[in-house]
Amino acid sequence: MNLEKLLVPVGFLQISPELCKGCGFCIEFCPRNVLEFSEDVNSRGYHYPIIRKGMEMSCSACGMCQRICPDYAIYLEKVEKIPAKKVIR
Amino acid sequence: MSSSDRFRLREFAVTSLTKYYEGLEQVIRTDRMPHIFCPGCGLGIILKGLAEAILKSGIPINRHVGVSGIGCTGRLPGYLRIDAYHVTHGRAVAFAVGLKLANPELEVTVVGGDGDIVTIGGNHFIHAARRNHDINVIIVNNFIYGMTGGQYGATTPTGSYTTTSPYGHVEYPFNIPLLAYASGATFIARWTPIHYAQMVDAFLQMFEHKGFAVVEIIAPCVLYGERNRFPSYTDMVKYFRDRCVIDHEADLRKIGISLDPKEPLVIGNFYKVRRKTYEELYKELIERVSKEGAKE
Numbered sequence A: 001m002n003l004e005k006l007l008v009p010v011g012f013l014q015i016s017p018e019l020c021k022g023c024g025f026c027i028e029f030c031p032r033n034v035l036e037f038s039e040d041v042n043s044r045g046y047h048y049p050i051i052r053k054g055m056e057m058s059c060s061a062c063g064m065c066q067r068i069c070p071d072y073a074i075y076l077e078k079v080e081k082i083p084a085k086k087v088i089r
Numbered sequence B: 001m002s003s004s005d006r007f008r009l010r011e012f013a014v015t016s017l018t019k020y021y022e023g024l025e026q027v028i029r030t031d032r033m034p035h036i037f038c039p040g041c042g043l044g045i046i047l048k049g050l051a052e053a054i055l056k057s058g059i060p061i062n063r064h065v066g067v068s069g070i071g072c073t074g075r076l077p078g079y080l081r082i083d084a085y086h087v088t089h090g091r092a093v094a095f096a097v098g099l100k101l102a103n104p105e106l107e108v109t110v111v112g113g114d115g116d117i118v119t120i121g122g123n124h125f126i127h128a129a130r131r132n133h134d135i136n137v138i139i140v141n142n143f144i145y146g147m148t149g150g151q152y153g154a155t156t157p158t159g160s161y162t163t164t165s166p167y168g169h170v171e172y173p174f175n176i177p178l179l180a181y182a183s184g185a186t187f188i189a190r191w192t193p194i195h196y197a198q199m200v201d202a203f204l205q206m207f208e209h210k211g212f213a214v215v216e217i218i219a220p221c222v223l224y225g226e227r228n229r230f231p232s233y234t235d236m237v238k239y240f241r242d243r244c245v246i247d248h249e250a251d252l253r254k255i256g257i258s259l260d261p262k263e264p265l266v267i268g269n270f271y272k273v274r275r276k277t278y279e280e281l282y283k284e285l286i287e288r289v290s291k292e293g294a295k296e
């Protein structure tokens, strides 16, 4: 397989810490295990999701997190086709 | 590229939810977000799904009407940019029947909790189903009266611990699809909020269907969960993910919910049949009588 030519979708997320209620649904349901809870809290005291260190390119843009978030706090900002070689480590 | 470039935590104004939520702004009152529902509650997902189904239904938004009674779920139509009525506890179905009779052009959707529709409003529910009124009923079953502090209701599984059953609930719960079937409902489905796409599809079928349509949504509830086997926010949705079995042909007698860790939770679009609705029959009656003339 030519990993230079093979393009895979990579999702870039946007999160609103202020809207998040820290339920953890997005973290639980992400099939690539991209997300984790932050150390920080938002103004209401909830931990919000952030991307795990080193997994910035691992989101497969499946869209599960934005479907499952009850508070409209996370969504896929854009999806880019990137050569597999850069994504697979 | 550093990780902060790749992944930005940016505050976006709630009133301008972009991209994915772009279309939904026509239907969801984004100025009222964040909504009142607890963290770990499924109602936010159901709100999103219902808004998406309203957009996709092909019926103009101004012909959709939401009716709800009291309870957590009763707040849901208030977040939709459609005409919404918030009526007395349990009387949502009765109100919706009147609304549909007065203006058959409307697409009337009742959104209520299990306490609202099958416990307090149980009588209205079975009789509206019997007469096959052309309305839609979404029953959000969270097994408990959430807003008032977690008392047991008619769908609380046997053995559950609630505020009013601290030693374990001794009653048997309703099996809502079977109840709806026996009462005469003509479209019956059951999904959970984590089956998002299927749930939206069931809502679309419900809008399309002529007749009494019942969609039961099994929702995670932190108030139920914290006293039972689901102490953290995600425990109930994890249980749904692991134990749900999709079976559209399921025998409705065997799909009662026990929330037992070994029992499957059967979901699917169970039943659909076309039968003349009350509104159609009533129209025929009026036409026949006005042709023949009234009896002496």
Ligand code: SF4
Pocket: A011, A013, A029, A030, A031, A032, A033, A034, A035, A058, A059, A060, A061, A062, A063, A064, A065, A066, A076
């Ligand atoms: S889009 Fe899919 S892979 Fe990417 S973070 Fe969300 S759930 Fe995970």
Ligand code: SF4
Pocket: A019, A020, A021, A022, A023, A024, A025, A026, A027, A048, A049, A068, A069, A070, A071, A072, A073, A074
């Ligand atoms: S699903 Fe939404 S509300 Fe829940 S933790 Fe993730 S971003 Fe926050």
